[in-house]
Amino acid sequence: MIEFRNVTKKYPNGTVALNNVDLRIDDGEFVFIVGSSGAGKSTLIKLMLREETANSGVVKVNGKNLGKMARYKIPKFRRSIGIVFQDFRLIPNMTAYDNVAFALRVTNVRNKEIKRKVPYMLNLVGLSSKMKCKPEELSGGEQQRVALARALVNSPSLIIADEPTGNIDPELSYEIVDLLNEINKLGVTIVMVTHEHDLVEQFNHRVITIDEGEVIRDTEGLEAQLC
Amino acid sequence: MLNSFFYLVGQGFKNLWNNRLMSIASVGVLTSCMLLIGAALLLSVNISSVVDALEDQSEAIVYLEDNLDSDEREEVRDGIVATGKVATIEFISKHDALLSMMESMGDDGILFDAYDDNNNLPDSYRVTFHDVSDLEITVAHITALPGVYSVSALTEVAEVITGIKRMVYIGGAIIIGLLVAVSLMIIGNTIKITVFSRRREVNIMKYVGATNGFIRLPFVVEGISLGIISGAISYGIIYFAYDYLVKWVSSQNATWFSQIISDLVPFAEVSQYLLIGFIGGGAFIGLFGCVAFIGKHLKV
Numbered sequence: 464m465i466e467f468r469n470v471t472k473k474y475p476n477g478t479v480a481l482n483n484v485d486l487r488i489d490d491g492e493f494v495f496i497v498g499s500s501g502a503g504k505s506t507l508i509k510l511m512l513r514e515e516t517a518n519s520g521v522v523k524v525n526g527k528n529l530g531k532m533a534r535y536k537i538p539k540f541r542r543s544i545g546i547v548f549q550d551f552r553l554i555p556n557m558t559a560y561d562n563v564a565f566a567l568r569v570t571n572v573r574n575k576e577i578k579r580k581v582p583y584m585l586n587l588v589g590l591s592s593k594m595k596c597k598p599e600e601l602s603g604g605e606q607q608r609v610a611l612a613r614a615l616v617n618s619p620s621l622i623i624a625d626e627p628t629g630n631i632d633p634e635l636s637y638e639i640v641d642l643l644n645e646i647n648k649l650g651v652t653i654v655m656v657t658h659e660h661d662l663v664e665q666f667n668h669r670v671i672t673i674d675e676g677e678v679i680r681d682t683e684g685l686e687a688q689l690c
Numbered sequence: 691m692l693n694s695f696f697y698l699v700g701q702g703f704k705n706l707w708n709n710r711l712m713s714i715a716s717v718g719v720l721t722s723c724m725l726l727i728g729a730a731l732l733l734s735v736n737i738s739s740v741v742d743a744l745e746d747q748s749e750a751i752v753y754l755e756d757n758l759d760s761d762e763r764e765e766v767r768d769g770i771v772a773t774g775k776v777a778t779i780e781f782i783s784k785h786d787a788l789l790s791m792m793e794s795m796g797d798d799g800i801l802f803d804a805y806d807d808n809n810n811l812p813d814s815y816r817v818t819f820h821d822v823s824d825l826e827i828t829v830a831h832i833t834a835l836p837g838v839y840s841v842s843a844l845t846e847v848a849e850v851i852t853g854i855k856r857m858v859y860i861g862g863a864i865i866i867g868l869l870v871a872v873s874l875m876i877i878g879n880t881i882k883i884t885v886f887s888r889r890r891e892v893n894i895m896k897y898v899g900a901t902n903g904f905i906r907l908p909f910v911v912e913g914i915s916l917g918i919i920s921g922a923i924s925y926g927i928i929y930f931a932y933d934y935l936v937k938w939v940s941s942q943n944a945t946w947f948s949q950i951i952s953d954l955v956p957f958a959e960v961s962q963y964l965l966i967g968f969i970g971g972g973a974f975i976g977l978f979g980c981v982a983f984i985g986k987h988l989k990v
Contacts, residue, residue, distance in 0.1 A: 512897070535901075538896075538899045538900060538901045538902075538904075539899065540899075541896075541897065541898070541899035542898075542899035546897050546898075548897075552890075552893075552894045552897065553894070554891050554894055554895075555891070556705075556708045565895070565898060566898045566899070568694060568697055569895070569898055569899050569900040569901070569904055570899070571693065571694050573693060574693060613898070617899075
Protein backbone atom coordinates (compact mmCIF):
# COMPACT_ATOMS: atom_id res chain seq x y z
CA MET A 464 0.00 0.00 0.00
CA ILE A 465 1.14 3.55 -0.78
CA GLU A 466 0.01 6.42 1.39
CA PHE A 467 0.72 10.15 1.08
CA ARG A 468 -0.57 12.29 3.94
CA ASN A 469 -0.36 16.10 3.60
CA VAL A 470 2.90 15.75 1.68
CA THR A 471 4.72 18.88 0.60
CA LYS A 472 8.00 18.85 -1.27
CA LYS A 473 9.89 22.04 -1.88
CA TYR A 474 13.28 22.03 -3.65
CA PRO A 475 16.17 24.24 -2.48
CA ASN A 476 15.62 26.60 -5.46
CA GLY A 477 12.17 27.41 -4.10
CA THR A 478 10.10 25.28 -6.50
CA VAL A 479 7.13 23.69 -4.78
CA ALA A 480 6.85 20.33 -6.57
CA LEU A 481 4.11 18.87 -4.39
CA ASN A 482 1.73 20.84 -2.24
CA ASN A 483 -0.19 19.15 0.55
CA VAL A 484 -0.83 15.94 -1.39
CA ASP A 485 -3.10 13.24 0.03
CA LEU A 486 -3.47 9.93 -1.74
CA ARG A 487 -3.78 6.24 -1.04
CA ILE A 488 -3.13 3.33 -3.38
CA ASP A 489 -4.23 -0.07 -2.10
CA ASP A 490 -2.52 -3.40 -2.70
CA GLY A 491 -3.36 -4.95 -6.07
CA GLU A 492 -4.47 -1.69 -7.70
CA PHE A 493 -3.38 -0.44 -11.14
CA VAL A 494 -3.12 3.34 -11.06
CA PHE A 495 -2.19 5.80 -13.78
CA ILE A 496 -0.71 9.08 -12.62
CA VAL A 497 -1.12 11.72 -15.30
CA GLY A 498 -0.26 15.36 -15.62
CA SER A 499 1.64 17.79 -17.78
CA SER A 500 5.41 18.33 -17.61
CA GLY A 501 6.46 19.90 -14.34
CA ALA A 502 3.18 18.95 -12.66
CA GLY A 503 5.01 16.98 -9.95
CA LYS A 504 4.70 13.40 -11.23
CA SER A 505 8.44 12.67 -11.11
CA THR A 506 8.72 14.10 -7.61
CA LEU A 507 5.89 11.81 -6.54
CA ILE A 508 7.88 8.82 -7.86
CA LYS A 509 11.12 10.06 -6.25
CA LEU A 510 9.36 10.24 -2.91
CA MET A 511 7.96 6.70 -3.36
CA LEU A 512 11.49 5.42 -4.07
CA ARG A 513 12.99 7.39 -1.19
CA GLU A 514 15.24 9.22 -3.61
CA GLU A 515 13.90 12.40 -2.04
CA THR A 516 12.23 13.04 1.28
CA ALA A 517 9.20 15.25 1.91
CA ASN A 518 9.56 18.59 3.69
CA SER A 519 6.37 17.89 5.54
CA GLY A 520 3.78 15.13 5.72
CA VAL A 521 4.09 11.34 5.72
CA VAL A 522 4.98 9.00 2.85
CA LYS A 523 4.39 5.31 3.51
CA VAL A 524 5.19 2.53 1.04
CA ASN A 525 4.58 -1.12 1.86
CA GLY A 526 3.99 -0.09 5.47
CA LYS A 527 7.31 1.75 5.82
CA ASN A 528 7.48 5.41 6.74
CA LEU A 529 10.07 6.61 4.22
CA GLY A 530 10.74 9.89 5.98
CA LYS A 531 12.05 8.00 8.98
CA MET A 532 13.92 5.34 7.04
CA ALA A 533 17.68 5.15 7.74
CA ARG A 534 19.94 5.44 4.68
CA TYR A 535 21.34 1.93 5.09
CA LYS A 536 17.84 0.45 4.89
CA ILE A 537 17.08 2.02 1.49
CA PRO A 538 18.69 -0.73 -0.68
CA LYS A 539 16.64 -3.45 1.01
CA PHE A 540 13.49 -1.37 0.64
CA ARG A 541 14.10 -0.80 -3.08
CA ARG A 542 14.53 -4.54 -3.65
CA SER A 543 10.89 -4.96 -2.69
CA ILE A 544 9.85 -2.65 -5.55
CA GLY A 545 10.19 -3.14 -9.29
CA ILE A 546 11.14 0.06 -11.08
CA VAL A 547 10.79 0.83 -14.78
CA PHE A 548 12.01 4.08 -16.30
CA GLN A 549 11.32 5.95 -19.51
CA ASP A 550 15.01 5.66 -20.54
CA PHE A 551 15.14 1.94 -19.58
CA ARG A 552 18.29 2.40 -17.45
CA LEU A 553 19.95 -0.83 -18.45
CA ILE A 554 23.67 -1.24 -17.71
CA PRO A 555 25.21 -0.74 -21.17
CA ASN A 556 28.05 -3.26 -20.99
CA MET A 557 25.87 -6.08 -19.66
CA THR A 558 23.78 -8.46 -21.75
CA ALA A 559 20.00 -8.66 -21.34
CA TYR A 560 20.56 -11.76 -19.19
CA ASP A 561 23.11 -10.02 -16.96
CA ASN A 562 20.96 -6.93 -16.57
CA VAL A 563 18.10 -9.03 -15.25
CA ALA A 564 20.43 -11.24 -13.21
CA PHE A 565 21.95 -8.15 -11.60
CA ALA A 566 18.74 -7.44 -9.69
CA LEU A 567 18.99 -10.94 -8.23
CA ARG A 568 22.70 -10.71 -7.48
CA VAL A 569 22.21 -7.64 -5.28
CA THR A 570 19.92 -9.73 -3.13
CA ASN A 571 22.61 -12.42 -2.92
CA VAL A 572 20.61 -15.09 -4.77
CA ARG A 573 22.49 -18.31 -5.60
CA ASN A 574 23.76 -18.84 -9.14
CA LYS A 575 21.56 -21.89 -9.56
CA GLU A 576 18.48 -19.84 -8.79
CA ILE A 577 19.63 -17.04 -11.11
CA LYS A 578 20.06 -19.53 -13.97
CA ARG A 579 16.52 -20.70 -13.41
CA LYS A 580 14.74 -17.38 -12.87
CA VAL A 581 16.35 -15.11 -15.48
CA PRO A 582 15.51 -17.17 -18.61
CA TYR A 583 11.99 -17.64 -17.24
CA MET A 584 11.51 -13.86 -16.88
CA LEU A 585 13.01 -13.07 -20.27
CA ASN A 586 10.73 -15.68 -21.79
CA LEU A 587 7.77 -14.07 -20.05
CA VAL A 588 8.50 -10.73 -21.74
CA GLY A 589 9.15 -12.47 -25.07
CA LEU A 590 12.92 -12.04 -25.23
CA SER A 591 14.26 -15.54 -24.69
CA SER A 592 16.07 -15.39 -28.04
CA LYS A 593 17.86 -12.15 -27.18
CA MET A 594 19.34 -13.05 -23.81
CA LYS A 595 22.90 -12.51 -24.97
CA CYS A 596 22.24 -9.16 -26.65
CA LYS A 597 23.56 -5.97 -25.14
CA PRO A 598 21.14 -3.00 -24.77
CA GLU A 599 22.56 -1.25 -27.84
CA GLU A 600 21.62 -4.29 -29.95
CA LEU A 601 17.97 -4.12 -28.86
CA SER A 602 15.13 -1.85 -30.00
CA GLY A 603 13.52 0.59 -27.57
CA GLY A 604 10.58 -1.73 -26.98
CA GLU A 605 12.90 -4.68 -26.35
CA GLN A 606 15.02 -2.68 -23.95
CA GLN A 607 11.92 -1.72 -22.02
CA ARG A 608 10.88 -5.35 -21.84
CA VAL A 609 14.30 -6.24 -20.41
CA ALA A 610 13.79 -3.47 -17.84
CA LEU A 611 10.38 -4.94 -17.07
CA ALA A 612 11.89 -8.42 -16.63
CA ARG A 613 14.45 -6.91 -14.27
CA ALA A 614 11.68 -5.18 -12.32
CA LEU A 615 9.76 -8.44 -12.02
CA VAL A 616 12.54 -10.88 -11.27
CA ASN A 617 12.56 -10.28 -7.51
CA SER A 618 8.79 -10.92 -7.36
CA PRO A 619 7.95 -7.43 -6.09
CA SER A 620 4.56 -6.59 -4.64
CA LEU A 621 4.73 -3.13 -6.25
CA ILE A 622 5.94 -1.91 -9.64
CA ILE A 623 6.54 1.76 -10.23
CA ALA A 624 6.79 2.69 -13.89
CA ASP A 625 7.91 6.23 -14.71
CA GLU A 626 6.72 6.99 -18.25
CA PRO A 627 7.70 3.49 -19.45
CA THR A 628 6.28 4.17 -22.92
CA GLY A 629 7.84 7.60 -23.40
CA ASN A 630 10.63 6.35 -25.66
CA ILE A 631 8.85 3.70 -27.70
CA ASP A 632 6.42 3.46 -30.60
CA PRO A 633 2.64 3.72 -29.86
CA GLU A 634 2.05 0.07 -30.86
CA LEU A 635 4.78 -1.17 -28.56
CA SER A 636 3.51 1.19 -25.85
CA TYR A 637 0.21 -0.68 -25.82
CA GLU A 638 2.10 -3.99 -25.53
CA ILE A 639 4.10 -2.75 -22.55
CA VAL A 640 1.03 -1.50 -20.68
CA ASP A 641 -0.79 -4.67 -21.57
CA LEU A 642 2.08 -6.64 -20.07
CA LEU A 643 1.84 -4.52 -16.91
CA ASN A 644 -1.89 -5.20 -16.93
CA GLU A 645 -1.26 -8.95 -17.00
CA ILE A 646 1.22 -8.60 -14.13
CA ASN A 647 -1.40 -6.64 -12.19
CA LYS A 648 -3.81 -9.53 -12.60
CA LEU A 649 -1.32 -11.64 -10.63
CA GLY A 650 -1.85 -9.30 -7.66
CA VAL A 651 1.05 -6.92 -8.14
CA THR A 652 0.31 -3.23 -7.50
CA ILE A 653 1.17 -1.06 -10.49
CA VAL A 654 1.75 2.68 -10.39
CA MET A 655 2.37 4.06 -13.84
CA VAL A 656 3.21 7.67 -14.57
CA THR A 657 2.35 8.82 -18.07
CA HIS A 658 1.19 11.81 -20.04
CA GLU A 659 -0.27 9.73 -22.88
CA HIS A 660 -4.02 10.14 -22.45
CA ASP A 661 -4.81 7.87 -25.41
CA LEU A 662 -3.04 5.01 -23.73
CA VAL A 663 -4.81 5.62 -20.42
CA GLU A 664 -8.17 5.53 -22.13
CA GLN A 665 -7.51 2.08 -23.55
CA PHE A 666 -7.29 0.55 -20.07
CA ASN A 667 -9.95 0.60 -17.44
CA HIS A 668 -7.97 1.74 -14.39
CA ARG A 669 -7.91 4.41 -11.74
CA VAL A 670 -6.40 7.73 -12.89
CA ILE A 671 -4.85 10.33 -10.56
CA THR A 672 -4.30 13.71 -12.21
CA ILE A 673 -1.69 16.05 -10.84
CA ASP A 674 -1.33 19.69 -11.72
CA GLU A 675 1.01 22.26 -10.20
CA GLY A 676 1.88 19.90 -7.39
CA GLU A 677 -1.66 19.10 -6.35
CA VAL A 678 -4.01 16.16 -6.96
CA ILE A 679 -6.78 17.76 -8.96
CA ARG A 680 -8.67 14.61 -9.93
CA ASP A 681 -8.82 11.00 -8.75
CA THR A 682 -11.18 8.84 -10.79
CA GLU A 683 -11.92 5.15 -11.18
CA GLY A 684 -11.55 3.44 -14.58
CA LEU A 685 -14.83 3.94 -16.39
CA GLU A 686 -15.36 7.24 -14.70
CA ALA A 687 -11.99 8.44 -16.04
CA GLN A 688 -12.94 7.61 -19.58
CA LEU A 689 -16.13 9.58 -19.30
CA CYS A 690 -14.33 12.74 -18.14
CA MET B 691 27.74 -13.94 0.43
CA LEU B 692 30.84 -15.61 -1.01
CA ASN B 693 28.86 -16.09 -4.21
CA SER B 694 28.40 -12.31 -4.54
CA PHE B 695 31.98 -11.59 -3.51
CA PHE B 696 33.48 -13.67 -6.30
CA TYR B 697 30.98 -12.26 -8.78
CA LEU B 698 31.89 -8.68 -7.82
CA VAL B 699 35.65 -9.34 -7.95
CA GLY B 700 35.11 -10.86 -11.39
CA GLN B 701 33.08 -7.80 -12.39
CA GLY B 702 35.98 -5.59 -11.31
CA PHE B 703 38.36 -7.39 -13.68
CA LYS B 704 35.74 -7.42 -16.42
CA ASN B 705 35.29 -3.67 -16.04
CA LEU B 706 39.03 -3.17 -16.47
CA TRP B 707 38.68 -4.65 -19.94
CA ASN B 708 35.29 -3.11 -20.77
CA ASN B 709 36.61 0.35 -19.92
CA ARG B 710 40.03 -0.35 -21.38
CA LEU B 711 40.61 3.15 -22.77
CA MET B 712 40.06 4.67 -19.36
CA SER B 713 42.15 1.88 -17.78
CA ILE B 714 45.05 2.61 -20.14
CA ALA B 715 44.77 6.34 -19.42
CA SER B 716 44.79 5.70 -15.66
CA VAL B 717 47.78 3.34 -15.88
CA GLY B 718 49.59 5.92 -18.05
CA VAL B 719 49.03 8.72 -15.57
CA LEU B 720 49.88 6.57 -12.55
CA THR B 721 53.03 5.20 -14.20
CA SER B 722 54.26 8.68 -15.22
CA CYS B 723 53.81 9.96 -11.69
CA MET B 724 55.51 6.96 -10.13
CA LEU B 725 58.44 7.23 -12.58
CA LEU B 726 58.96 10.87 -11.62
CA ILE B 727 58.83 10.03 -7.93
CA GLY B 728 61.13 7.01 -8.39
CA ALA B 729 63.68 9.04 -10.39
CA ALA B 730 63.66 11.81 -7.78
CA LEU B 731 64.12 9.24 -5.02
CA LEU B 732 67.04 7.53 -6.76
CA LEU B 733 68.70 10.88 -7.46
CA SER B 734 68.31 11.91 -3.85
CA VAL B 735 69.62 8.56 -2.56
CA ASN B 736 72.64 8.80 -4.84
CA ILE B 737 73.52 12.39 -3.96
CA SER B 738 73.22 11.51 -0.32
CA SER B 739 75.45 8.48 -0.83
CA VAL B 740 78.13 10.64 -2.53
CA VAL B 741 77.93 13.15 0.31
CA ASP B 742 78.24 10.31 2.84
CA ALA B 743 81.36 9.07 1.07
CA LEU B 744 82.86 12.58 1.21
CA GLU B 745 81.94 12.77 4.87
CA ASP B 746 83.75 9.51 5.56
CA GLN B 747 86.88 10.96 3.98
CA SER B 748 87.00 14.10 6.09
CA GLU B 749 89.51 13.81 8.89
CA ALA B 750 91.20 15.77 11.64
CA ILE B 751 94.71 15.49 13.05
CA VAL B 752 94.88 15.94 16.81
CA TYR B 753 98.42 16.95 17.86
CA LEU B 754 99.42 16.00 21.39
CA GLU B 755 101.61 17.85 23.82
CA ASP B 756 105.14 16.57 24.25
CA ASN B 757 106.10 14.00 26.82
CA LEU B 758 102.66 12.46 27.45
CA ASP B 759 102.93 8.97 28.88
CA SER B 760 100.80 6.15 27.46
CA ASP B 761 98.05 6.55 30.13
CA GLU B 762 97.71 10.26 29.33
CA ARG B 763 97.57 9.47 25.60
CA GLU B 764 94.80 6.95 26.30
CA GLU B 765 92.88 9.58 28.24
CA VAL B 766 93.04 11.92 25.24
CA ARG B 767 91.87 9.07 22.99
CA ASP B 768 88.93 8.36 25.29
CA GLY B 769 88.09 12.07 25.34
CA ILE B 770 88.02 12.19 21.52
CA VAL B 771 85.89 9.04 21.23
CA ALA B 772 83.51 10.45 23.86
CA THR B 773 82.42 13.17 21.39
CA GLY B 774 80.31 10.41 19.80
CA LYS B 775 81.09 11.43 16.23
CA VAL B 776 84.25 9.43 15.62
CA ALA B 777 84.34 6.78 12.90
CA THR B 778 88.02 5.75 13.20
CA ILE B 779 90.92 6.88 15.36
CA GLU B 780 94.54 6.00 14.74
CA PHE B 781 97.59 6.87 16.84
CA ILE B 782 100.60 8.25 14.89
CA SER B 783 103.81 8.43 16.88
CA LYS B 784 106.32 11.20 16.28
CA HIS B 785 108.62 8.60 14.68
CA ASP B 786 105.87 7.47 12.25
CA ALA B 787 105.09 11.11 11.48
CA LEU B 788 108.74 11.76 10.54
CA LEU B 789 108.88 8.64 8.35
CA SER B 790 105.66 9.69 6.63
CA MET B 791 107.02 13.19 6.01
CA MET B 792 110.30 11.81 4.64
CA GLU B 793 108.38 9.50 2.38
CA SER B 794 106.22 12.32 1.05
CA MET B 795 109.36 14.30 0.15
CA GLY B 796 110.78 11.54 -1.99
CA ASP B 797 114.54 11.64 -2.54
CA ASP B 798 114.88 14.84 -0.49
CA GLY B 799 113.44 13.04 2.50
CA ILE B 800 116.89 11.71 3.36
CA LEU B 801 117.78 15.21 4.55
CA PHE B 802 115.61 14.62 7.62
CA ASP B 803 117.30 11.32 8.46
CA ALA B 804 119.50 13.02 11.04
CA TYR B 805 116.47 14.39 12.89
CA ASP B 806 115.27 11.01 14.05
CA ASP B 807 117.06 11.41 17.38
CA ASN B 808 116.02 15.00 17.68
CA ASN B 809 112.50 14.73 16.33
CA ASN B 810 110.41 17.83 17.02
CA LEU B 811 107.26 16.47 15.44
CA PRO B 812 104.46 15.74 17.95
CA ASP B 813 102.58 12.50 18.57
CA SER B 814 99.10 12.71 17.05
CA TYR B 815 95.78 10.99 16.44
CA ARG B 816 94.26 10.80 12.93
CA VAL B 817 90.51 10.91 13.42
CA THR B 818 87.75 10.35 10.85
CA PHE B 819 84.13 11.21 11.57
CA HIS B 820 80.85 9.51 10.67
CA ASP B 821 79.04 12.80 11.19
CA VAL B 822 80.72 16.08 10.32
CA SER B 823 77.84 18.33 11.29
CA ASP B 824 78.94 20.82 13.96
CA LEU B 825 82.57 19.80 13.34
CA GLU B 826 83.75 23.20 14.58
CA ILE B 827 82.19 22.54 17.99
CA THR B 828 83.61 18.99 18.04
CA VAL B 829 87.09 20.35 17.17
CA ALA B 830 86.80 23.00 19.90
CA HIS B 831 85.78 20.29 22.35
CA ILE B 832 88.80 18.13 21.40
CA THR B 833 91.17 21.12 21.50
CA ALA B 834 90.09 21.79 25.08
CA LEU B 835 91.02 18.27 26.20
CA PRO B 836 94.04 18.14 28.54
CA GLY B 837 97.10 16.91 26.66
CA VAL B 838 95.94 18.22 23.27
CA TYR B 839 98.29 20.77 21.73
CA SER B 840 96.25 21.66 18.67
CA VAL B 841 93.77 20.22 16.15
CA SER B 842 93.99 20.53 12.39
CA ALA B 843 90.71 19.99 10.55
CA LEU B 844 89.06 21.33 7.42
CA THR B 845 86.00 22.61 9.24
CA GLU B 846 84.95 24.77 6.29
CA VAL B 847 84.81 21.74 3.99
CA ALA B 848 82.82 19.93 6.65
CA GLU B 849 80.40 22.84 6.76
CA VAL B 850 79.94 22.67 2.99
CA ILE B 851 79.32 18.92 3.18
CA THR B 852 76.84 19.38 5.99
CA GLY B 853 75.12 22.11 3.98
CA ILE B 854 74.87 19.92 0.88
CA LYS B 855 73.56 17.06 2.96
CA ARG B 856 70.91 19.20 4.55
CA MET B 857 69.98 20.60 1.14
CA VAL B 858 69.65 17.10 -0.32
CA TYR B 859 67.45 15.96 2.55
CA ILE B 860 65.19 19.01 2.62
CA GLY B 861 65.23 19.58 -1.16
CA GLY B 862 64.62 15.89 -1.83
CA ALA B 863 61.78 15.76 0.65
CA ILE B 864 60.17 18.90 -0.82
CA ILE B 865 60.51 17.71 -4.43
CA ILE B 866 59.22 14.23 -3.64
CA GLY B 867 56.45 15.71 -1.49
CA LEU B 868 55.41 18.03 -4.32
CA LEU B 869 55.54 15.21 -6.85
CA VAL B 870 53.40 13.01 -4.60
CA ALA B 871 50.90 15.87 -4.14
CA VAL B 872 50.76 16.62 -7.88
CA SER B 873 50.47 12.89 -8.65
CA LEU B 874 47.59 12.53 -6.19
CA MET B 875 45.80 15.45 -7.83
CA ILE B 876 46.27 14.08 -11.34
CA ILE B 877 45.35 10.55 -10.30
CA GLY B 878 42.38 11.89 -8.33
CA ASN B 879 41.11 13.66 -11.43
CA THR B 880 41.63 10.59 -13.60
CA ILE B 881 39.66 8.46 -11.15
CA LYS B 882 37.01 11.19 -10.92
CA ILE B 883 36.61 11.09 -14.71
CA THR B 884 36.45 7.28 -14.66
CA VAL B 885 33.76 7.28 -11.98
CA PHE B 886 31.91 10.18 -13.63
CA SER B 887 31.80 8.36 -16.96
CA ARG B 888 30.08 5.49 -15.15
CA ARG B 889 27.82 7.47 -12.84
CA ARG B 890 24.78 6.27 -14.77
CA GLU B 891 25.75 2.68 -14.13
CA VAL B 892 26.15 3.44 -10.42
CA ASN B 893 22.79 5.21 -10.44
CA ILE B 894 21.04 2.20 -11.99
CA MET B 895 22.60 -0.13 -9.42
CA LYS B 896 21.25 2.05 -6.63
CA TYR B 897 17.71 1.89 -8.04
CA VAL B 898 17.87 -1.88 -8.27
CA GLY B 899 18.66 -1.99 -4.57
CA ALA B 900 22.42 -2.51 -4.53
CA THR B 901 24.15 -1.52 -1.32
CA ASN B 902 27.05 0.94 -1.42
CA GLY B 903 29.47 -1.88 -0.63
CA PHE B 904 28.11 -3.96 -3.52
CA ILE B 905 28.62 -1.05 -5.93
CA ARG B 906 32.03 -0.11 -4.56
CA LEU B 907 33.69 -3.53 -4.59
CA PRO B 908 34.21 -3.84 -8.38
CA PHE B 909 35.53 -0.27 -8.43
CA VAL B 910 37.88 -1.12 -5.58
CA VAL B 911 39.14 -4.21 -7.42
CA GLU B 912 39.62 -2.04 -10.51
CA GLY B 913 41.43 0.69 -8.58
CA ILE B 914 43.77 -1.71 -6.79
CA SER B 915 44.50 -3.61 -10.02
CA LEU B 916 45.28 -0.39 -11.91
CA GLY B 917 47.57 0.68 -9.05
CA ILE B 918 49.40 -2.65 -8.97
CA ILE B 919 49.78 -2.77 -12.77
CA SER B 920 51.15 0.79 -12.79
CA GLY B 921 53.49 0.01 -9.89
CA ALA B 922 54.85 -3.06 -11.65
CA ILE B 923 55.36 -1.19 -14.95
CA SER B 924 57.08 1.72 -13.16
CA TYR B 925 59.34 -0.67 -11.27
CA GLY B 926 60.28 -2.47 -14.50
CA ILE B 927 61.07 0.78 -16.34
CA ILE B 928 63.12 2.16 -13.44
CA TYR B 929 64.97 -1.16 -13.11
CA PHE B 930 66.00 -1.28 -16.78
CA ALA B 931 66.69 2.46 -17.05
CA TYR B 932 68.89 2.48 -13.94
CA ASP B 933 70.70 -0.65 -15.03
CA TYR B 934 71.29 0.92 -18.45
CA LEU B 935 72.55 4.11 -16.80
CA VAL B 936 74.99 2.21 -14.59
CA LYS B 937 76.31 0.24 -17.57
CA TRP B 938 76.56 3.31 -19.78
CA VAL B 939 78.40 5.31 -17.15
CA SER B 940 80.82 2.49 -16.47
CA SER B 941 81.59 2.20 -20.19
CA GLN B 942 82.81 5.80 -20.26
CA ASN B 943 86.56 6.29 -19.98
CA ALA B 944 86.53 9.65 -18.26
CA THR B 945 87.86 9.31 -14.75
CA TRP B 946 85.22 11.43 -13.07
CA PHE B 947 82.64 9.07 -14.47
CA SER B 948 84.49 6.16 -12.92
CA GLN B 949 84.41 8.10 -9.67
CA ILE B 950 80.63 8.53 -9.90
CA ILE B 951 79.98 4.92 -10.80
CA SER B 952 81.92 3.74 -7.80
CA ASP B 953 79.55 5.77 -5.67
CA LEU B 954 76.24 4.93 -7.46
CA VAL B 955 73.95 3.09 -5.10
CA PRO B 956 73.40 -0.45 -6.46
CA PHE B 957 69.79 -0.98 -7.54
CA ALA B 958 69.52 -4.09 -5.39
CA GLU B 959 69.97 -1.92 -2.31
CA VAL B 960 66.86 0.16 -3.00
CA SER B 961 64.88 -2.26 -5.18
CA GLN B 962 62.74 -3.77 -2.45
CA TYR B 963 61.76 -0.37 -1.05
CA LEU B 964 60.88 0.85 -4.54
CA LEU B 965 58.87 -2.29 -5.29
CA ILE B 966 56.92 -2.08 -2.03
CA GLY B 967 56.48 1.68 -2.45
CA PHE B 968 55.31 1.48 -6.04
CA ILE B 969 52.96 -1.46 -5.73
CA GLY B 970 51.73 -0.64 -2.24
CA GLY B 971 51.43 3.06 -3.06
CA GLY B 972 49.72 2.33 -6.36
CA ALA B 973 47.23 -0.03 -4.75
CA PHE B 974 46.54 2.48 -1.96
CA ILE B 975 46.05 5.39 -4.37
CA GLY B 976 43.75 3.27 -6.54
CA LEU B 977 41.73 2.12 -3.54
CA PHE B 978 41.57 5.54 -1.89
CA GLY B 979 40.70 7.30 -5.15
CA CYS B 980 37.83 4.96 -5.94
CA VAL B 981 36.34 4.97 -2.47
CA ALA B 982 36.66 8.74 -2.12
CA PHE B 983 35.31 9.79 -5.51
CA ILE B 984 32.54 7.25 -5.91
CA GLY B 985 30.85 8.37 -2.68
CA LYS B 986 29.28 11.41 -4.33
CA HIS B 987 27.47 9.27 -6.88
CA LEU B 988 26.12 6.88 -4.26
CA LYS B 989 23.77 9.44 -2.72
CA VAL B 990 20.73 8.41 -4.76
